[in-house]
Amino acid sequence: MDKEPFGGMDPEEFRKIGKEVVDWITDYLKNAEKYPVFSQAKPDDIKRQLPAAPPASPEKMETILADFNRIILPGITHWNHPGFLAYFANTASAPGILAEMLATALNVNGMLWRTSPSATELEELVTDWLRQMLGLPAEFHGVIIDTASVSSLVALTAAREAVHKRVREQGLSGRTDLPRLRLYCSEHAHSSIEKAAIILGIGQESVCKISSDAEFRMNAKALAAAIEEDRRNGWLPFAVVATVGTTSTTSIDPISAIADICQKENIWLHVDGAYGGTAAIVPEMRYVLDGCDRADSFVTNPHKWLFTPMDCSVLFTQHVGTLKQAFSLVPEYLKTTDGEVNNYMDWGVQLGRRFRALKLWFIIRSFGVDGLASRLREHCRLAQEFASWVDADKDFERLAPVPFSVVCFRYHPNGISDETKLEQFNSQIMEQVNATGEAFLSHTKLNGRYTIRIAIGNLATAEKHVARVWELVKNEVVKLK
Amino acid sequence: MDKEPFGGMDPEEFRKIGKEVVDWITDYLKNAEKYPVFSQAKPDDIKRQLPAAPPASPEKMETILADFNRIILPGITHWNHPGFLAYFANTASAPGILAEMLATALNVNGMLWRTSPSATELEELVTDWLRQMLGLPAEFHGVIIDTASVSSLVALTAAREAVHKRVREQGLSGRTDLPRLRLYCSEHAHSSIEKAAIILGIGQESVCKISSDAEFRMNAKALAAAIEEDRRNGWLPFAVVATVGTTSTTSIDPISAIADICQKENIWLHVDGAYGGTAAIVPEMRYVLDGCDRADSFVTNPHKWLFTPMDCSVLFTQHVGTLKQAFSLVPEYLKTTDGEVNNYMDWGVQLGRRFRALKLWFIIRSFGVDGLASRLREHCRLAQEFASWVDADKDFERLAPVPFSVVCFRYHPNGISDETKLEQFNSQIMEQVNATGEAFLSHTKLNGRYTIRIAIGNLATAEKHVARVWELVKNEVVKLK
Numbered sequence: 018m019d020k021e022p023f024g025g026m027d028p029e030e031f032r033k034i035g036k037e038v039v040d041w042i043t044d045y046l047k048n049a050e051k052y053p054v055f056s057q058a059k060p061d062d063i064k065r066q067l068p069a070a071p072p073a074s075p076e077k078m079e080t081i082l083a084d085f086n087r088i089i090l091p092g093i094t095h096w097n098h099p100g101f102l103a104y105f106a107n108t109a110s111a112p113g114i115l116a117e118m119l120a121t122a123l124n125v126n127g128m129l130w131r132t133s134p135s136a137t138e139l140e141e142l143v144t145d146w147l148r149q150m151l152g153l154p155a156e157f158h159g160v161i162i163d164t165a166s167v168s169s170l171v172a173l174t175a176a177r178e179a180v181h182k183r184v185r186e187q188g189l190s191g192r193t194d195l196p197r198l199r200l201y202c203s204e205h206a207h208s209s210i211e212k213a214a215i216i217l218g219i220g221q222e223s224v225c226k227i228s229s230d231a232e233f234r235m236n237a238k239a240l241a242a243a244i245e246e247d248r249r250n251g252w253l254p255f256a257v258v259a260t261v262g263t264t265s266t267t268s269i270d271p272i273s274a275i276a277d278i279c280q281k282e283n284i285w286l287h288v289d290g291a292y293g294g295t296a297a298i299v300p301e302m303r304y305v306l307d308g309c310d311r312a313d314s315f316v317t318n319p320h321k322w323l324f325t326p327m328d329c330s331v332l333f334t335q336h337v338g339t340l341k342q343a344f345s346l347v348p349e350y351l352k353t354t355d356g357e358v359n360n361y362m363d364w365g366v367q368l369g370r371r372f373r374a375l376k377l378w379f380i381i382r383s384f385g386v387d388g389l390a391s392r393l394r395e396h397c398r399l400a401q402e403f404a405s406w407v408d409a410d411k412d413f414e415r416l417a418p419v420p421f422s423v424v425c426f427r428y429h430p431n432g433i434s435d436e437t438k439l440e441q442f443n444s445q446i447m448e449q450v451n452a453t454g455e456a457f458l459s460h461t462k463l464n465g466r467y468t469i470r471i472a473i474g475n476l477a478t479a480e481k482h483v484a485r486v487w488e489l490v491k492n493e494v495v496k497l498k
Numbered sequence: 499m500d501k502e503p504f505g506g507m508d509p510e511e512f513r514k515i516g517k518e519v520v521d522w523i524t525d526y527l528k529n530a531e532k533y534p535v536f537s538q539a540k541p542d543d544i545k546r547q548l549p550a551a552p553p554a555s556p557e558k559m560e561t562i563l564a565d566f567n568r569i570i571l572p573g574i575t576h577w578n579h580p581g582f583l584a585y586f587a588n589t590a591s592a593p594g595i596l597a598e599m600l601a602t603a604l605n606v607n608g609m610l611w612r613t614s615p616s617a618t619e620l621e622e623l624v625t626d627w628l629r630q631m632l633g634l635p636a637e638f639h640g641v642i643i644d645t646a647s648v649s650s651l652v653a654l655t656a657a658r659e660a661v662h663k664r665v666r667e668q669g670l671s672g673r674t675d676l677p678r679l680r681l682y683c684s685e686h687a688h689s690s691i692e693k694a695a696i697i698l699g700i701g702q703e704s705v706c707k708i709s710s711d712a713e714f715r716m717n718a719k720a721l722a723a724a725i726e727e728d729r730r731n732g733w734l735p736f737a738v739v740a741t742v743g744t745t746s747t748t749s750i751d752p753i754s755a756i757a758d759i760c761q762k763e764n765i766w767l768h769v770d771g772a773y774g775g776t777a778a779i780v781p782e783m784r785y786v787l788d789g790c791d792r793a794d795s796f797v798t799n800p801h802k803w804l805f806t807p808m809d810c811s812v813l814f815t816q817h818v819g820t821l822k823q824a825f826s827l828v829p830e831y832l833k834t835t836d837g838e839v840n841n842y843m844d845w846g847v848q849l850g851r852r853f854r855a856l857k858l859w860f861i862i863r864s865f866g867v868d869g870l871a872s873r874l875r876e877h878c879r880l881a882q883e884f885a886s887w888v889d890a891d892k893d894f895e896r897l898a899p900v901p902f903s904v905v906c907f908r909y910h911p912n913g914i915s916d917e918t919k920l921e922q923f924n925s926q927i928m929e930q931v932n933a934t935g936e937a938f939l940s941h942t943k944l945n946g947r948y949t950i951r952i953a954i955g956n957l958a959t960a961e962k963h964v965a966r967v968w969e970l971v972k973n974e975v976v977k978l979k
Contacts, residue, residue: 024594035523036517038596039513060839076863123574134543188695190678327850368645
């Protein structure tokens with residue numbers, strides 16, 4: 018038997034160990050709760066246990082797996098733990114894991130249709146399923162990209178191309194015919210938007226951050242005024258990024274009003290629904306995407322709140338032609354005679370494209386659309402529960418509305434108004450809760466106020482976990498007194 | 499038992515099916531050769547067999563897997579087939595698959611040190627192992643990025659930052675103080691370099707493509723002359739991209755001579771060794787990176803020729819400070835109190851970062867450095883063998899040197915000099931060989947000549963496969979006569 022495809026391992030050894038790994042994964046997912054969710058490792062704890070130089074000779078897989086358990090695992094912060102409530106919680110669901118196992122073994126690069134017709138056609142199909150689930154019009158076409166950071170970069174590259182200034186050919190620098198480009202987003206937009214502006218050569222100073230209302234939503238009137246003033250001052254407004262589910266508070270920008278402005282001003286509207294977008298799968302939450310049918314591009318991340326293992330971000334656009342115009346570049350060695358097929362390499366930055374459609378297909382089929390909706394609905398219900406506990410406690414205050422599954426709150430006892438002191442209290446509460454290993458929370462600042470966030474998004478998170486966090490927080494408050 | 503972490507599947511059902519999937523993978527890797535390497539599917543063959551709308555209710559995993567086998571598999575081009583000899587062949591080796599299974603289950607996002615210390619520290623360690631294996635100096639620090647397309651984009655963003663023109667803050671457009679930026683690469687550089695120039699706002703016309711010598715290597719004198727002329731004409735040269743292992747012929751640019759020029763001119767040197775770089779692991783091939791110790795950045799892709807499942811590209815740089823200066827952007831919700839730790843989100847575009855270090859660690863340990871080197875050495879030997887058959891046959895000609903594991907050749911019988919006719923012959927030979935399902939080849943053009951490429955890079959490819967390709971090619975030639 019030729020061992021080579023297995024790379025030194027015997028095929029039957031791979032089969033045996035592969036099944037042990039499946040046992041490990043099954044037990045891990047059943048018992049993730051038994052690990053401290055937030056790794057207790059100190060800097061360099063992991064690295065100093067590992068040899069600084071690579072081994073010349075092969076090591077046994079048993080040894081490697083033993084080291085994985087002994088050294089690596091204690092340095093893992095458990096994103097699949099039901100007490101993971103930081104940032105945006107996510108899940109590697111079982112159907113997604115099975116699909117990733119197959120995709121990894123196939124190791125397809127879906128750059129061209131011919132390099133695996135199934136990869137391209139399943140990506141077309143499954144992104145269209147998602148489009149239907151979100152209630153977006155049929156004019157939107159989807160492409161799977163690794164992360165929303167890159168999806169938004171791709172969308173904004175297309176937006177820049179759409180201003181028809183031969184930017185692709187001539188670039189931006191040293192040109193007398195080209196005014197400074199201007200990009201708009203709210204002060205609560207994700208940092209990836211500003212990063213995209215840096216990469217694209219727009220510059221951070223050319224990102225105009227529009228103020229928000231009391232509920233952290235972009236002020237549409239301020240947007241209109243800013244565009245008008247910028248035009249007067251010789252800027253070239255080229256894109257607005259609105260957000261459905263901002264990172265700090267999950268606020269929803271007024272997309273319809275923003276779309277009105279973009280339409281009137283002929284500016285590309287990109288909507289970042291990386292987290293919040295998938296909530297539109299829940300019929301009674303469909304409204305969160307109101308107005309998005311008029312967006313030029315829209316991104317949502319199944320790897321955030323649709324139980325898909327990292328990474329999987331879906332970018333939709335009504336202007337595939339513009340996207341391709343911005344990105345398509347076909348050297349001789351990638352030319353084909355396949356005719357009118359879709360080569361996804363033309364849609365973005367990356368030439369190497371993993372077969373990510375497979376996991377999304379497995380997940381949508383295994384959960385069913387109603388099954389996905391019921392999980393998202395439950396997460397939102399849990400958030401409402403938590404919010405009600407906060408609201409009912411006179412020593413706490415809620416700092417933002419709860420349109421999705423994230424609650425922003427802080428400890429704020431009567432009589433204390435010093436922000437520094439409140440920050441000290443709340444950061445201490447959070448760090449102490451995180452140190453218990455039972456829950457992992459993160460923070461933000463809202464109007465200068467230090468804010469604890471609880472973000473519910475893991476499949477395994479149930480009412481008992483959320484209740485336990487509230488208990489842990491209250492325990493820490495007692496210690497402060 | 500709480501089923502929720504498994505997303506509707508029963509844990510024991512997941513365990514059982516997971517093991518069936520391991521059986522499937524084992525049998526697949528053992529028998530990949532029995533599938534047609536190049537999918538015989540016609541456009542829409544896959545999509546039309548699948549329902550256009552997503553299911554409302556859950557479907558059984560057995561049904562989904564049956565559809566995977568019945569519908570998806572026939573539309574797969576088998577990158578793990580030993581007859582896959584197109585583009586750059588790659589491999590999802592067994593140790594890499596095991597690691598990906600674990601990484602998928604953990605579903606870690608290594609954006610911050612604290613979001614999994616092991617992910618960050620193992621990435622530091624394993625990229626340093628790779629650095630040692632390649633013989634790069636200790637001044638190089640590594641980061642794992644999804645693809646070389648993004649790695650080069652990141653490197654060139656840092657290069658742009660290094661010219662100190664406040665590009666990050668002010669961007670490129672509408673500025674009177676900023677000359678047009680100029681980027682240099684050979685005419686054989688990968689298309690991703692031009693794509694990066696488009697994205698960065700440099701523009702395609704600002705990519706100066708330096709001519710090559712008879713062996714497809716960048717002409718260093720022409721580079722020096724171009725820079726000098728551009729400076730005279732008011733351009734601002736900011737980066738040179740040299741290649742170790744160009745895509746068409748795997749030629750190696752004269753890195754030392756180019757480094758001399760870059761040093762003298764104070765221009766960032768980025769080396770694209772996405773394919774060829776890993777060959778430096780072979781002691782007697784260490785020379786392929788001669789001069790790369792003086793590069794400012796260097797990229798190589800373990801997912802190309804180091805048996806690592808997609809995706810895994812390693813970017814090295816001697817200027818981590820500049821990289822961070824270009825990219826670091828830390829909103830409040832990502833601020834930590836962890837002190838002097840490395841947060842890899844500061845090193846590039848993406849915030850979401852899969853735990854890719856794990857597979858590289860498994861692979862290096864399971865193969866051992868010598869084991870990896872012996873496989874690469876064998877691939878190069880096979881290429882030399884194939885080249886010798888081409889050279890010995892008067893009806894064929896070899897169109898480029900063979901420094902690595904790729905052979906460029908064509909059928910060129912005596913008396914035929916019409917390039918159109920030769921292209922017709924050779925494209926027909928290639929398409930017919932691909933249609934057999936036994937081998938998958940791709941093509942390029944060299945000095946206007948249609949060229950067939952055979953790229954050896956899959957672990958399972960042995961002498962018999964290479965010999966069979968030669969037989970298939972010769973069979974097609976007989977049919978032409």
